[in-house]
Amino acid sequence: MKKALLLLFLFTSGITFCQSKEYSGIVKVKSDKTPLPGVNVVIKGTKIGTKTDFDGYFKISVPDSLNILSFSFLGFQTLEYKLETEKKIEVFLKEDCNIDWFDERHIGFYLNSGVVNNPVGGLIHFSFTPNYNWPTIKTGISYQTNLKENKFLNAYLNFHHLFVSCDFNADINTALRNLEYDNNIELTAYSVETSLNFNRFNAIVGLSTIDYNKTSENENINSIGPTFGLGTWIGQPFLMSISAKTTIYKNLSEYHAEIKKQYKGIYGFLKYYKVNDFNELSLGIGIELSY
Structure with a gap:
């Protein structure tokens, strides 16, 4: 009986620990609001991630213990987005810049x-x-x-x-x-x-x-x-x-x-x-x- 209770406790604890929420959304370019395909969407602190599709959309399951998504794409500034109660999100990435000063010499x-x-x-x-x-x-x-x-x-x-x-x-x-x-x-x-x-x-x-x-x-x-x-x-x-x-x-x-x-x-x-x-x-x- 004790063994059965112990197994039941471990099983329910594992279910609780592994609970996650499904998030979906779209990533756009901030300057002109166009969808951005191929963006890396990663749960911060893990290697779990996905990419946006051709229309800029993505879906990802995030464990309850984590709440930050990292969005990165070549030529754009990496953005960290804190997840709230809203399950559908809209993210805007700013174009990165390399500044060269031509007045320095x-x-x-x-x-x-x-x-x-x-x-x-x-x-x-x-x-x-x-x-x-x-x-x-x-x-x-x-x-x-x-x-x-x-x-x-x-x-x-x-x-x-x-x-x-x-x-x-x-x-x-x-x-x-x-x-x-x-x-x-x-x-x-x-x-x-x-x-x-x-x-x-x-x-x-x-x-x-x-x-x-x-x-x-x-x-x-x-x-x-x-x-x-x-x-x-x-x-x-x-x-x-x-x-x-x-x-x-x-x-x-x-x-x-x-x-x-x-x-x-x-x-x-x-x-x-x-x-x-x-x-x-x-x-x-x-x-x-x-x-």
């Missing part, structure tokens, strides 16, 4: 002319990547003058392609601006900004500090202010980037706008800068060489 030389106040100038740009685990480091300096009392210097050090994914990456940009104008205005400003890049659009947020002196009005402004801006990249056939940003200080605002155009190995830009009574529209043309 550049040297650029530009002629830079201010239309309003500083007709003579130039810009030198240099970018490099210390190794594949580092962001691209971009640095450069521009200088404009009227060969007399006006001087406008802009130096920058940027770290590009941080936190990279297929749809998002971020940059950290730092800059120093120094201006002397008409023996009347002197300005020194420092800024740190983050550019959050979503596909072809980017949002700019940051913080700047400025020391602004205007002799004629005995005006001195020393202030810290937030920076906000937007930008976009326009692809073929224009190959053009556009950005605009502003920094709001106490009793003072600073404005920047830039359009940069590429044509083969030749680059051109149009920049606008304004702070209080000073403004400058700058035109530049130059080359950027890979090394």
Whole structure:
């Protein structure tokens, strides 16, 4: 009698342990919602699996003790899907991406002319990547003058392609601006900004500090202010980037706008800068060489 009870217990325990649920569903491409055949569907932690059929459908029995399915296919990001009470599921896979940055080893030389106040100038740009685990480091300096009392210097050090994914990456940009104008205005400003890049659009947020002196009005402004801006990249056939940003200080605002155009190995830009009574529209043309 005891043996019979023991066998019955082991038999019922085995049935309970081996209980499973049947799941079915369809796998689609996220971008265009088309069915995806041949996708590997595997119960996570096991070798139990199946493939989607020609129309993207699948069926699989999953033990009650497990609840995660892994979906994988060449050229797509692997997705882990947690099973709930719903027995029919719809899964969307995102296309994988291999990102190649073409700006990581550049040297650029530009002629830079201010239309309003500083007709003579130039810009030198240099970018490099210390190794594949580092962001691209971009640095450069521009200088404009009227060969007399006006001087406008802009130096920058940027770290590009941080936190990279297929749809998002971020940059950290730092800059120093120094201006002397008409023996009347002197300005020194420092800024740190983050550019959050979503596909072809980017949002700019940051913080700047400025020391602004205007002799004629005995005006001195020393202030810290937030920076906000937007930008976009326009692809073929224009190959053009556009950005605009502003920094709001106490009793003072600073404005920047830039359009940069590429044509083969030749680059051109149009920049606008304004702070209080000073403004400058700058035109530049130059080359950027890979090394």
